[in-house]
Amino acid sequence: MNALLEVQDIHTYIGQFHILQGVSLTVPEGSVTALLGRNGAGKTTTLKSILGLTPPRSGKIIFTGKEIQGLRPYEIASLGIGYVPEHRAIFTNLTVEENLRIAERRKGELKRKADFIFSLFPDLKKLYKLPAGHLSGGQQQMLAIARALVPDNRLLLIDEPSEGLAPLLVRELMSAIRQLSSEVTILLVDQNFQMTSSLATYYTLIDDGRLVSSGLMSELLQEPETVRRYLGAVV
Amino acid sequence: MKAYREALVSFLIILGIIVLVYWNFGPSKATATLLSGLTLASLYFLLGAGLSLIFGLMDVLNFAHGVIFMIGAYTGYTFFGNPRLILNTLPLFLALSAGVMAGTFLSQIFSKQNRVLALFLASIGLITLWWGLKGFPLRPLVAFEPTTPGGAIPTALAQEPLARMASRLGWMVLSGLLLSLGTSFWSKGKERSIVIYRRIFSIISLTAVAFLILLERNFLEKSLLNLSVDLRFLLAMVAAVVVGAILGALIEGYFIRPFYGRPVAQIVLTLGLMFAGGELVKFIWGKEGRAPMSAPSLFATSCISPNLFAWFREHCSSIYIVGRAFPSYRLFIIFIGLLMFLIITLLLRYTRLGMIIRAGVQDSEMVEALGINVRRVFTIVFAIGSALAALGGVVAAPFVGVYPDMGGIFQLQAFIAVVIGGMGNYAGTAVGALILGLARAFGDTLVTTGFALPGMAQALKASPAIARASIVLVMALVLLVRPSGIFGKKG
Numbered sequence: 001m002n003a004l005l006e007v008q009d010i011h012t013y014i015g016q017f018h019i020l021q022g023v024s025l026t027v028p029e030g031s032v033t034a035l036l037g038r039n040g041a042g043k044t045t046t047l048k049s050i051l052g053l054t055p056p057r058s059g060k061i062i063f064t065g066k067e068i069q070g071l072r073p074y075e076i077a078s079l080g081i082g083y084v085p086e087h088r089a090i091f092t093n094l095t096v097e098e099n100l101r102i103a104e105r106r107k108g109e110l111k112r113k114a115d116f117i118f119s120l121f122p123d124l125k126k127l128y129k130l131p132a133g134h135l136s137g138g139q140q141q142m143l144a145i146a147r148a149l150v151p152d153n154r155l156l157l158i159d160e161p162s163e164g165l166a167p168l169l170v171r172e173l174m175s176a177i178r179q180l181s182s183e184v185t186i187l188l189v190d191q192n193f194q195m196t197s198s199l200a201t202y203y204t205l206i207d208d209g210r211l212v213s214s215g216l217m218s219e220l221l222q223e224p225e226t227v228r229r230y231l232g233a234v235v
Numbered sequence: 236m237k238a239y240r241e242a243l244v245s246f247l248i249i250l251g252i253i254v255l256v257y258w259n260f261g262p263s264k265a266t267a268t269l270l271s272g273l274t275l276a277s278l279y280f281l282l283g284a285g286l287s288l289i290f291g292l293m294d295v296l297n298f299a300h301g302v303i304f305m306i307g308a309y310t311g312y313t314f315f316g317n318p319r320l321i322l323n324t325l326p327l328f329l330a331l332s333a334g335v336m337a338g339t340f341l342s343q344i345f346s347k348q349n350r351v352l353a354l355f356l357a358s359i360g361l362i363t364l365w366w367g368l369k370g371f372p373l374r375p376l377v378a379f380e381p382t383t384p385g386g387a388i389p390t391a392l393a394q395e396p397l398a399r400m401a402s403r404l405g406w407m408v409l410s411g412l413l414l415s416l417g418t419s420f421w422s423k424g425k426e427r428s429i430v431i432y433r434r435i436f437s438i439i440s441l442t443a444v445a446f447l448i449l450l451e452r453n454f455l456e457k458s459l460l461n462l463s464v465d466l467r468f469l470l471a472m473v474a475a476v477v478v479g480a481i482l483g484a485l486i487e488g489y490f491i492r493p494f495y496g497r498p499v500a501q502i503v504l505t506l507g508l509m510f511a512g513g514e515l516v517k518f519i520w521g522k523e524g525r526a527p528m529s530a531p532s533l534f535a536t537s538c539i540s541p542n543l544f545a546w547f548r549e550h551c552s553s554i555y556i557v558g559r560a561f562p563s564y565r566l567f568i569i570f571i572g573l574l575m576f577l578i579i580t581l582l583l584r585y586t587r588l589g590m591i592i593r594a595g596v597q598d599s600e601m602v603e604a605l606g607i608n609v610r611r612v613f614t615i616v617f618a619i620g621s622a623l624a625a626l627g628g629v630v631a632a633p634f635v636g637v638y639p640d641m642g643g644i645f646q647l648q649a650f651i652a653v654v655i656g657g658m659g660n661y662a663g664t665a666v667g668a669l670i671l672g673l674a675r676a677f678g679d680t681l682v683t684t685g686f687a688l689p690g691m692a693q694a695l696k697a698s699p700a701i702a703r704a705s706i707v708l709v710m711a712l713v714l715l716v717r718p719s720g721i722f723g724k725k726g
Contacts, residue, residue, distance in 0.1 A: 077606035
C-alpha cells in the first residue's frame with residue numbers, strides 16, 4: 001500500500017479555537033478514502049489544512065513523499081491536488097466554460113480533458129456558454145467536480161458532494177465518482193454514510209478534532225456499534 | 236429582463252438628466268453642459284475604477300487612492316516642465332532595483348529565518364539609502380520651472396557632478412541589496428524558481444543602463460529638451476503611470492498585505508497613508524498649488540476649429556460644438572476616460588487575468604485553491620488601479636492645475652461614484668461616474684442660468700451651494716431607492 005498523502009498528527013487553530021487536536025490519516029494511492037465524523041468533527045478543517053487554507057500549527061503533511069505543510073495554498077494545489085469544496089464555490093458570474101478554463105494550470109489542458117469531462121457529466125456540454133449562476137444545484141456540483149478534473153491532479157479532496165441534492169442526483173453523482181476513482185485518488189467527506197461506505201475502500205474516523213480509528217471500510221461495516229455511536233447511522 | 240434592470244435604471248436616470256437639460260437650456264448650452272459633465276465623469280471614473288477593483292477583489296477601502304492621483308498629477312506636471320529630471324532620477328531607481336534583485340538572488344543561498352540579522356541588515360540598508368541620497372537636490376529639480384523645447388542646455392542646477400552621481404548609484408545598489416536581504420531574512424526563506432542566467436543578466440543590464448544614462452547624460456539631455464511639447468506630454472503621462480503603478484504595488488506588498496481580513500486596521504492604515512502621502516507631496520513640491528499646466532500643443536493653438544475634423548488639421552484649443560466653443564483638451568480627457576473604460580472592460584472580459592479577477596471578486600480563496608497565486612493578482616490589480624489614478628491625475632493637471640488638496644477632493648467624488656454604482660462593481664463605477672459628472676455639471680449650470688421644470692412660469696435660480704450639493708443629493712436619491720447602489724448586490 002503506497003501512501004499518496006499522509007497526514008501526521010496535525011493541530012489546527014481557527015482564531016483562538018483549537019479545532020484539530022491531532023488528526024492523522026493516510027490516503028493510499030489509487031483508492032477512495034472516506035473521512036468520517038459527525039457535524040463539527042473537523043472534517044472540512046482537515047481538508048482545508050491539507051490544502052493550506054487553514055494551515056496547521058504543528059504536525060506534518062506529506063504528499064508524494066514531500067512535506068507540504070507551510071506552503072501557500074496555490075503551491076500545494078499546483079502539486080496536483082484538486083479541491084471540491086463544501087457548497088461548491090462555483091464562480092456564478094463566470095460561464096461554465098470559464099469556470100473550467102480558470103482551473104487550467106497549463107494552456108490546452110481543458111481541450112485535452114474536455115471529452116473525458118463531458119463523458120462523465122454530459123449535462124455540462126449543453127450548458128457550456130451559460131453563466132454558472134443559472135445552473136441547478138446538481139449541475140453546479142457536477143461543475144465543481146469537473147473543475148477539479150481540468151488540471152492533472154493526482155488527488156481530489158471532495159467535501160459534501162451530496163449535500164442538498166435529490167436522491168436521484170446523488171445516485172448519478174455516485175456513479176460519476178466511482179468512474180473517477182479508477183483515474184484519480186479521492187479523499188471523500190460526506191454526511192451520507194450509505195454513499196461513502198459503498199464508494200470508499202478505506203476510512204478514517206475523527207471526532208471532536210481527534211482521530212478515532214482508521215482502516216478498511218469493510219472492517220468498519222463489521223462494527224455497527226462504532227458507526228452508530230460516532231455517525232448516528234445504521235449499517 | 237431582471238438582468239437588464241440595473242442597466243435600464245441607470246439609462247433612465249441619465250436620460251432624465253439629459254432631457255431636463257435640453258428642455259431648459261436649449262441644444263447649444265445643454266451640449267456644453269453635457270460635455271463638461273463627461274469631462275468630470277471621465278476623471279471620476281479614472282480614479283473610481285481602481286477604488287472599485289481594489290474593493291471588489293480585496294475588500295480594501297483604499298483611502299490612499301487620492302494621494303496616488305495627486306502624485307500622478309504632480310509627477311506629470313514636473314516631468315512635463317522639466318523632462319531632464321528623468322536623467323537625475325531614473326538611474327537611481329534602476330540601481331536600487333538592481334540591488335534588490337541581487338539581494339533576492341543571494342537570499343536563495345542562505346534561506347533561513349533570522350530576525351535579528353534581518354533588522355540589522357535592513358537598518359544598515361536604510362542608512363546606506365540615506366547616505367546615498369544625502370544632499371540630492373530634489374527640491375530645486377522638481378521646482379516648476381518650465382523649460383521650452385530646444386531651450387537651455389545643462390545648468391549646474393540640473394546635473395550634479397558625474398563622480399558624485401556615480402557614487403550615489405553605487406550606494407543605491409548596495410542599499411537595495413541590504414534591504415532585500417533584510418526582508419528575506421525576516422520571513423522564512425523559500426525556494427523560488429529563478430532562472431539564474433536570466434537573473435544575472437537583468438541585474439547587470441539594469442546597472443549598465445543606469446551608468447549608461449549617467450555617461451550619456453549631456454546628449455540625452457539635449458535630445459530630451461528638444462522633444463516637442465506633445466512628446467513631452469506623453470513622457471509625463473508615462474512617468475506618472477509608471478510611478479503610480481510602482482507606488483500601488485509597493486503599498487499593497489508592504490502595507491496592505493499583512494492586514495487582509497482586518498477591515499478596521501486597513502482603514503486606519505490607508506487613512507494614515509493618505510495623510511502621510513499628502514504631507515510628502517507638500518514636503519517635495521511645497522504647500523502652494525500651481526495653475527493648470529499648459530496643454531500639449533495638439534490642444535494649444537489659439538483658434539477655434541469649426542468642427543472635430545477641422546481640429547485634426549488645425550489643433551485649435553477650442554472646437555465649435557452645436558454653436559459653442561468647447562476646449563479641445565477637455566475632449567481629450569473624455570477620450571482618455573472612454574479609452575481606459577474600453578481597455579479595462581476588454582481586459583476583464585477576454586483575458587485570463589480578467590477572468591481571475593472576476594472570479595476573485597466572488598471568492599478569492601477558491602481561486603487560490605485552484606493553484607493560482609492570488610496575492611500576485613492582488614498586487615497586479617493594485618498596480619493597475621493606481622496607474623489609472625495617476626493617469627487621471629496627469630490628464631487633470633492641464634484642466635484643474637495641481638494643489639495639495641486635490642487628492643482628497645477628487646477621491647471623495649470618486650468614492651461617491653463607486654457607492655452610487657455599487658461597491659466593487661466595475662461597470663457600476665463607470666455609470667456612477669457618469670451620473671455624478673453630469674449632475675455636477677448640471678448643478679453648475681443651474682447656478683448660472685436657472686432652471687424651470689415643465690409647467691413652471693419662472694425659472695428657479697439656485698445658489699452656488701446647490702452646485703456642490705447636487706452630487707450628494709444624487710447619491711442620497713440613488714441610495715434611497717437602492718441602498719447598495721445601482722449595480723450593487725443585495726446584502
